[in-house]
Amino acid sequence: MSTSSNKPCPICRKPRNHALKQRSGSAQENPFHPFCSQRCKDRDLARWFSDSYTVAGPPADPEAVASNDWREQD
Helix, strand or coil: CCCHHHCECCCCCCECCCEEECCCCCEEECCCCCCCCHHHHHHHHHHHHCCCCCCCCCCCCHHHHHCCHHHCCC
8 A cells, every 4th residue: 555655646647755855955845745746736726727627426506506505405
């Protein structure tokens, strides 16, 4: 079983490191986690904005959403 630090970037599938090396030689937490870079992080966000990703479930009734009745639905 792999740990999260051994999993590839979910966008480009390249190996990623949980810690990044700084010029001084010390390790720093990866600011792009769980992605390998800012580019992959931005690509993922763009996919959400363009509706490339969807959340499974029944479609919501637009009228119920507009009137906030969706909180009462089950």
